[in-house]
Amino acid sequence: MTLPDPKDTLVEYLQSAREALLWKLDGLDEHDVRRPLTPTGTNLLGLVKHVASVELGYFGDTFGRPSPVPLPWHAEDADPNEDLWVPASESREFVVGLYRTAWAHAAETFATHDLASVGRVPWWPAEDAAVTLHQVLVHTTTETYRHAGHADILRELVDGAAGRRAGDPNLDEGYDWAGHVARVAAAARDAADPQLRS
Structure with a gap:
């Protein structure tokens, strides 16, 4: 039995998260991809812009390969949350293109560095700045999945679309979701009622 290459496995999981995040934009208008859907302003296109920027830094600057795009x-x-929203002057195509540029830039780092290659994260404290590509791949993949999870919830709030990706919703479409929500809501009400808890 041939075991998969660990770097290939990490990159495959990262790519799956990247594609899941981008899919959450499909079919939405400009307002819905940009509008804040939480009290802290979380929005779909802003998540993509943030993750693209993060990748350009972690897989670029960290390994001596500065971003090919000004950020x-x-x-x-800049405002500390400037990368988490998208002004009207930046098109959706620009943000998606930035993300795909980040993927290509990262691919060059993956091709020229092994998992034990050491880099330095310029924005981390000096005592923690030395990292391996392995560490950065794990860090970035988990961050991307975290934001893909945010995007799952945001997209469901916008139009009810749910699931992992087009053609693979990862949900039982025949399931009684309305009944499930009603059961969950009833359980929450019951748990909040002191008479039922005693």
Whole structure:
């Protein structure tokens, strides 16, 4: 039996998360991909912009390969949440293109570095800045999945679309979801009722 290459496995999982995140934009208009859906302003296109920026840093600057694209939202004087939303002057195509540029830039790092290759994360404290490609791949993959999970919930709030990706919803479409929600809501009400808890 031939075991898969660990780096290939990590990159495969990262790519799956990337594609899941992008799929959450499909079929939505400009307003719905940009509008804040939480009290802290979380929005679908902003998540993509953030993750693209993160990848350009972690798989670029960390390994001596600066971003091929200027990232003004990372300037010293930029608002700390500037990469988490998208002004009207930045098109959806620009943000998606930025993400795909980040993928290509990362692919060059993956091709030229092994998992034990050491880099330095410039924005981390000096004592923690030395990292391996393995560490950065795990860190970035988990962050991407975290944001893909945010996107799952946001998209469901926008139009009810749910699931892992087109053609593979990872949900039982014949299931009584309305009945399930009613049971969950009833359990929450019951748990909050002091008479039922005693």
